[in-house]
Amino acid sequence: MESKLFRDIITNSPNGILVVDEEQKVRFLNKSVERFLKIEPSAAIGCPLYEVIPEFQNMEKMDGQIYGVEIEGKTYYTIPFQMKEEEGRKDTVFFILDLYENKLLRSELSSQKEMIKELEEILEGSFDGILVTDAEGKILYANSSYERVAEIRKKDMEGKYMKDLMNPVWMPNSVAYIVAEQKQPVSKRQIVKSGRHIIVTGRPVFNKKANYIKVK
Missing domain, CATH: 3.30.450.20 (PAS domain)
Incomplete structure (x- = not known):
């Protein structure tokens, strides 16, 4: 029950989550990565990361553990970290944030707040x-x-x-x-x-x- 819930949360997270193994082959990507980067899981799972997303070879360190990567004219922030499995295998997890999408959400929220303010004034x-x-x-x-x-x-x-x-x-x-x-x-x-x-x-x-x- 808990593992299914955990997987559902990861799969449906608004932020992109991508996992690669020690050989840098893609093990998992969630729906947000599919949407952000237009990647089909069937075409990515088991393939080398840099073949699936070549732009990840050119990630630039922004601040601390945060990296920036540009893909098709859009900038993404990504935070990689290692996760050690029980069997001793070390996977790398990438959190990917779509800045453009978040700007749209902030813009929409700002617009809604303005509309509420105008309605209150009326x-x-x-x-x-x-x-x-x-x-x-x-x-x-x-x-x-x-x-x-x-x-x-x-x-x-x-x-x-x-x-x-x-x-x-x-x-x-x-x-x-x-x-x-x-x-x-x-x-x-x-x-x-x-x-x-x-x-x-x-x-x-x-x-x-x-x-x-x-x-x-």
Whole structure:
């Protein structure tokens, strides 16, 4: 069980992992090496490393145990180390990192963070009060308009559940829990601390698998 799990982790690692024996013949390469370098395992296993990846003969030491190698115009970082097997055989393992792919991932992450920031600015600028909770009623987000309309300070909502804010006088129940139960949009009248009456509408949010996950 453990050896299968370990092998699955290595096989599906986002970083390339390649193993050669003492004669520098390829013993193993994972899916990332296949993807990075477009190498078929059947054409590589048992073959000399420098025939499979000639560029590895020109690896340049970058820092410590880190080497750089350029393959078809792309730069990879690789970290080689020796692994001694129980039978006394010494294999060499290469960790291979695709810098270009990681740059794309960082760029995509940066873009998503920017989109989230813009969305938060749009929600914050809305005149309507907006509150988002998870399926259990935990408060995930509230804009300034909700703070004004519901007369509840943001700092009093941070990390709280709607049940923590319920009050027998001005909030005997929360629309978040009604929506969670009925799984459909719900509107209800609510009294705020000053005695004003407001209309609160809650809408369920479902994920791609149609599972209920949030209320807004």
